[in-house]
Amino acid sequence: MNLRRPRRPALSIPKHARPVVAPAVRAPRVRHATGDLIATCRKRLEPLPSDDRCRVGLPSRASVAHFTPSQGVRGITSFVVTKPTTDLETAGRIGFGHREDLGFVEGVRAWNKEDKMGWRASDTRELLLEDAFVPEENRLGEDGQGFVNFMRTLDAGRIGIAALSLGLAEGAFDVALRYTSEREQFGRKLREHQPVQFRLADLATDIEAGRHLTYHAVWLKERGEPFTKQAAMAKLFCSELAMRGTLQAIQLLGGAGYTSDYPVERMARDAKVCEIGEWTNEIQRIVIGRQLVREAFGD
Template identity: 50%
Template sequence: MNFELTKEQQMIKTMVRDFAQAEIAPKAQEVDKEARFPEESFEKMGELGLLGLPIPEKYGGAGGDTVSYAVAVEEIGRACGSTGLSYAAAVSLGASPIYYFGTEKQKQEYLVPLAEGKALGAFGLTEPNAGSDAGGTQTKATYNNGEYSINGEKCWITNASYARTVIVTAVSGKKEDGRNRIGAFIVPTDVAGFTITSPYEKMGVRGSNTSELVLDNVQIPEENVLGDPQRGFNQFLYTLDGGRISIAALAVGIAQAAFDRALEYSKERKQFGQQISKFQAIQFKLANMAMEIELARNMVLKAAWLKDEEKPFAKEASFAKLFASEMATRVCNEALQIHGGYGYMREYEIERMLRDTKLMEIGEGTSEIQRMVIARQLGC
């Protein structure tokens, strides 16, 4: 398989990079410091077709592939980790499940506005007592007379305060083996009994909206059930596999930004009468950083390509997410070390990147969960 980008994919990469560096990067420090969700950036991304990049044109999207989308996530994350995270969540978690599992009516009503960039979506999976153990979901959906009544609480949900719809997972019954049957439900954010707040003070990705959801007898029609009610758990596992590709791409973008600054700084900073880039200790750091970034990028592209080819990609998505996220933390940490005391200062931006990238090892399944997934894929 050849991972050289096609002409169209390269054009998308160039377009997104130019946009991100001109519109997103200059605001990254302010977005982080003020913990401000950059609505204006998302409006412009919507106008450019980026919010529907991997969605077919018939549903308002740009008709791109997963590789193009991963490239876009990397470039946006390279400019601002917060914006990159919210972008990845809007597409991978807010829109894609409706495209893959929704009915035609659901796609027309809920997917089209998301793909056209006229609205944002979110995905409500994590709960206070169900993080890595998604099967431990306690939110319940009770069916009665053509409607579901949903009760429960979700936490750490990206974009929910700015979303038109949230896909919520909930226990909807029991399977034959006695285990909980978990379904997915499209919930409009303006429905009665649905409360969304953002009470979190975060270490990093501070400009990405993170919300708490409380559902108190939220009534939704049966037609808002997403996909097969019997296969809700498998549906969101597939959704998470796709999301892991985007988180890996985001980690690569943040790492690339940190590396770029470290390389530039090493050529400007002089100690003992010469540029510090001439010292072998610094050269080895930069060589390792460049190598690991390129390895992670290739793993992301492979996982994205497999998904586009409709081949199994769960193992490769976990490979990419695990390696890229841990790589990004190492690279940002080394970039800060190369900057010395200046790296510890906010104005040089490296400290922000290090804070931002730590979440990549946690979100969409922790590093420990990725190793579990990989081991299972190996037949362990």
């Protein structure tokens, strides 16, 4: 559930499939959630406030049978090898297939690739929708329920970010523990120095706490119980732990940690977006606070 191996960053299939599977009626779900598509794309609207989903809008010309969006939006694909493309020959060489009955949509284009601080394995581009025709049968969920269905995916998404963040923290901890077990200073291994042991002890304790927060949120979700507060807590705690833990690992490695010879500098760059994605941690605190008040006073 998390990314323990420090050199194998990944984005999960559920990260992008969840908006398709959760609200969809059976027909489009069967057609679009088969795993046969070359690429998947999850979009967010910019330059509108990314956390103000109530203001999200996509101008379109609707008719009885279809709608036609006509505004550029931003999208993020799973991996650079699955970037939006119609090059079937290249996709075939990579090993990705595409069903003939699921044709590419005219008017959908991927634009310039963003030069990001981290998550560089994830191909992030501007997604242009130019009179893209969307037939009625491709609509997911009931008419007018798009916002509601999207919001339902957020809690589960926060659990996913918590798990990813936890994996980054664990990976950084593993690197730091190995390094301090091999490196010697003042005639002793670094791990034998008390200040180093204190840092390792604090990180290990926080990782264990984050794991239990995340697993508890998953447990509630699987039981069909409310888990909004727990998901926000797990995302908040684990994402800040990922940032704190990767920076601590860099400190424990010293100058070596600041170089690309060790993966902790990349982990730190990757960790930062976990404090931002699936709504910022400031929003998580608002969600937690509101849930606490609602539980205590019924407001």
